[in-house]
Amino acid sequence: MYASSPDANRRSRLPAARRYDxxxxxxxxxxxxxxxxxxxxxxxxxxxxxxxxxxxxxxxxxxxEGMELLLTEAFTLLADTVAARFTERLAAASNRDEALEAVVDLVVDESWATPQTMLLSYELYAFAARRPALQSVMRDWMDKSRAALGRHFAPETAKALDAMIEGLSIHRSVDRDPADRAAVRSIVERLVGEGAAGRSSVGSSIPTSP
Missing domain, CATH: 1.10.10.60 (Homeodomain-like)
Structure with missing residues (x-):
């Protein structure tokens, strides 16, 4: 009868190698x-x-190490991913009118404000309410959004547009009769100020109307 070697016996007792993943x-x-x-x-x-x-x-x-760390890292991934796509869309605008259209897209186009992203945003806000680490992630996300908008609009206008994008996106996700593209464009134009569209190129700062 065949007898296994001592080396073979030792190998059989070794733990299975971790699969490379x-x-x-x-x-x-x-x-x-x-x-x-x-x-x-x-x-x-x-x-x-x-x-x-x-x-x-x-x-x-x-x-x-634990579920809270896992959730914190997962929400950080969400914030970084959405902020990068937000920045990419605004960076593609080469003038003020294109920037206005980009802002409208960020509200009405589901390729940007997807249903899953909205659900995760709600969960992030609730989870971060008592967790300073997550509040820092949210502030960083906000700063990136405002910086992207700041390529085309004055700082105070960028802050107002950032709040509008988030708030209106939330409203549209639950509204029985959500604002259509034309209505959202009208809101954006009022925030930016009458006659601002097309008056300047990327990188300029035009203050909002009083």
Whole structure:
């Protein structure tokens, strides 16, 4: 009868090598956002997130010390991703009128204000209410949005537009008769000031009308 060698016996007792999976941590973060969008922060569990990410349950505690840290990193990923897309859209505008259209897009175009992004934004606000680390993430997101708008508008106008984009996006997500593109454009023009469209190129600062 064949007898296994001592070396073979030792190898059989060795723990299985960890499968190389360089995207695992990032996949867990993306899955966390999917789970939060579907079940809310309260319903986000290690088991649900692991299943959504397609990873062993033990990977959750291997990569993240606790659920609060995981949620903080996931919401940071959300803020960075949305801020980058926001900046990209405004950077594509080459004059004031195109910048106005970009602002309207950010409110009405679901490729920017997706239903999932809106749900996650609600969850982020609630989760951050008592967590200074998340409040810092939200302030950073706000600063990036205002900086992107500041390429085309005066600082105070950029702040007003930033608040308008967020507030109107929330209203449109629940309104039975949401403002259409023309109505949103009219609101943007009033915030920017009469006659501002087309008066200046990128990088200028035109104060709002008194």
């Amino acid at each position: 360089p995207d695992r941590r990032a996949r867990i973060l993306r899955a966390t956002l999917d789970v939060v969008a579907e079940h809310g922060v309260a319903g986000a569990t290690h088991r649900r997130i692991a299943a959504a990410a397609g990873v062993p349950l033990g990977s959750m505690t291997y990569h993240f």
